[in-house]
Amino acid sequence: MSMIKLDFSEQVIWITGASRGIGRAAALLFAQANANLVLCSRSIESLTQLREEVLAISGLEPLCLAYDVADLKAVKSTGQQILAKFKRLDVLVNNAGILQDALLGMISEPQLFQTLNVNLAAVIEHMQIASRLMQRHKKGSIINVSSIIGRVGNVGQVVYGASKAGVIGATLSAAKELAPSNIRVNAIAPGFIDTEMARSISPEKFQERLNSIKMGRIGDPQEVAGVVLFLASSLSSYVTGQVIGVDGGMLI
Numbered sequence: 001m002s003m004i005k006l007d008f009s010e011q012v013i014w015i016t017g018a019s020r021g022i023g024r025a026a027a028l029l030f031a032q033a034n035a036n037l038v039l040c041s042r043s044i045e046s047l048t049q050l051r052e053e054v055l056a057i058s059g060l061e062p063l064c065l066a067y068d069v070a071d072l073k074a075v076k077s078t079g080q081q082i083l084a085k086f087k088r089l090d091v092l093v094n095n096a097g098i099l100q101d102a103l104l105g106m107i108s109e110p111q112l113f114q115t116l117n118v119n120l121a122a123v124i125e126h127m128q129i130a131s132r133l134m135q136r137h138k139k140g141s142i143i144n145v146s147s148i149i150g151r152v153g154n155v156g157q158v159v160y161g162a163s164k165a166g167v168i169g170a171t172l173s174a175a176k177e178l179a180p181s182n183i184r185v186n187a188i189a190p191g192f193i194d195t196e197m198a199r200s201i202s203p204e205k206f207q208e209r210l211n212s213i214k215m216g217r218i219g220d221p222q223e224v225a226g227v228v229l230f231l232a233s234s235l236s237s238y239v240t241g242q243v244i245g246v247d248g249g250m251l252i
Contacts, residue, residue, distance in 0.1 A: 006033050006229065006233050006235070007033055007034060008030060008033040008034055008035035008036075008090075008091075008232070008233075009033075009034040009035075010036070011035050011036065011090040011091065012035070012036045012037075012038065012082065012086045012088055012089050012090050012091070013030050013035045013036065013037050013038065013090065013091040013092075013093065013232065014038040014040070014078075014082060014089060014091065014092045014093065014126075014130065015027055015030075015037065015038065015039055015040065015093040015095060016040045016069050016093065016094055016095050016096035016122075016126065017040070017041065017069075017095040017096030017097065017145075018037075018039040018040055018041055018047065018050065018095070019039075019041035019043075019046035019047050019050060020046070020195065020196060021095075021193070021195035021196065021197070021221050022095055022145060022190065022193065022195065022221045022224045022225060022228075023041075023093065023095040023096070024050055024221070025220075025221035025222045025224065025225035026093055026095070026224075026225040026228045026229070027039055027050060027054060027062075028050075028053060028054070028057065028225075029222070029225045029226070029228075029229050030229065030232075031053070031054040031057040031058045031060070031062075032057055032058070033229070034058050034060070035058070035060075035091075036060055036062075036063075036086060037054060037060070037062035037063070038062065038063045038065065038078070038082055038086075039051070039054070039062045039063070039064050039065070040064075040065050040066070040067065040069070040078065040096070041064075041066060041096075042066060042067070042068060043066050044064060044065075044066040047064040047066070050062075050064075051064050063081065063082070063085055063086075065078055065081065069096045069118060069122035069126070070114075070117040070118050070121065070122045072125050075122070075125050075126055075129055076129060078129070079129035079130070079132070079133060082133060083133060088133065088136065088137055089130055089133035089134055089140065090134070090137075090139070090140055090141070090232075091140065091141045091142075091143070091232040092126060092127070092130035092140075092141075092142045092143065093143050093145070093228055093232075094122075094123045094126050094127070094142065094143065094144040094145060094167075095145045096118065096122065097118060097119045097145065097147075097163075097164075098114070098115060098118050098119065099157075099160050099197055100114075100115060100159070100160070101156040101157055101160070102156060102158075102159065103155070103156050104158055107158065107159055111159065112159055115159045115160060115163050116159070116162070116163050116166075118163075119160070119163035119164060119166075119167065120163045120166040120167060120170070123144055123167050123170060124170050127142055127144075127170070127174055127185070130142060131174075131178055131181075131183055134178075134181070134183050135181055135183070138181050138182050138183075139181075139182050139183065140178075140182075140183040140184070141183070141184045141185075141186075141231060141232045141236075142171075142174065142178075142183065142184070142185040142186070143186055143187070143188060143228050143231045143232060144167050144170070144171045144185070144186070144187045144188070145167075145187070145188050145190065145224075146164045146165075146167040146168050146171070146187045146188065146189045146243065147160070147161075147164040147189055147190060148189050148190065148191045148245060148247050148250060148252065149161045149164055149252070150163075150164025150165040150166075150167060150168055150189060151165070151168070151189055151243070151245070152252050153252070154252050164189075167187060168187050168189070168243055171185050171186065171187040171241070171243065172241050172243075175240045175241030176241065179240055179241075184231075184236070184237075184239065184240035185240055185241065186231045186236075186239060186240060186241070186242045186243070186244065187242070187243045187244070188224060188227055188228065188231070188243075188244050188245075188246055189243055189244065189245045189246070189247070190219065190224050190245075190246045190247065191213065191219060191245070191246065191247025191248055191250035192209045192210070192212075192213060192218050192219060192247070192248075192250060193218065193219040193220070193221055193223075193224055193246075194218045194219065194220055194221065195221060198218065209250075212250055212251050212252060213247070213248045213249060213250045214248065214249030214250070214251070215248035215249050216248075217248065219246065219247070219248055223246060224246045227244055227246050231244070
């Protein structure tokens with residue numbers, strides 16, 4: 001068996017929701033491993049600082065693209081730009097997502113469809129485009145960011161939980177479908193991670209969440225990014241169709 005190194009030289013990594021949180025942490029880790037990065041967010045301004053950090057770390061200019069992940073035409077266009085610039089795609093990190101809490105009976109139609117479009121339909125569409133690019137070299141890794149809520153549910157998060165459970169179902173089906181092409185598909189189910197999303201809740205809720213974590217602390221985005229890096233690398237070359245919790249022993 002050949003030596004395994006976490007070196008992504010000449011590999012192309014496509015990350016959605018790259019401007020902050022888990023996506024940003026993953027981008028910086030991949031930069032340290034010399035990857036060519038495609039960094040996507042809703043606004044190009046939000047990627048400016050990250051672009052400079054990546055350039056300083058690896059010396060490689062990332063392809064920074066601004067688009068709404070739920071815009072199917074934009075997703076296809078991004079795939080075309082990746083093909084034109086790099087002629088390949090090795091890893092997709094489906095990280096972009098939104099969270100809007102609402103109790104049953106209070107869920108608006110726009111909230112329902114926006115959450116399902118961004119958190120689930122966009123994930124599937126990105127997998128479609130990415131898998132076509134990966135088929136060219138009969139190799140690749142797709143990593144979908146789900147949530148602990150998609151596995152066990154939570155009060156006020158029926159829509160969010162459904163969308164993230166859907167990501168798990170899509171991951172398991174895609175893994176079976178793409179395995180003959182040596183394209184691996186796995187999901188990560190983070191728990192309570194120190195992101196802007198987590199910091200937006202009330203102090204009481206924040207403490208309640210902390211109390212539910214057996215390790216007694218909130219997770220760091222880098223701790224999730226480390227699992228992303230593992231699933232993208234040759235260290236996980238025989239791992240597909242898995243859902244890996246990164247939650248510090250959290251109970252909901």
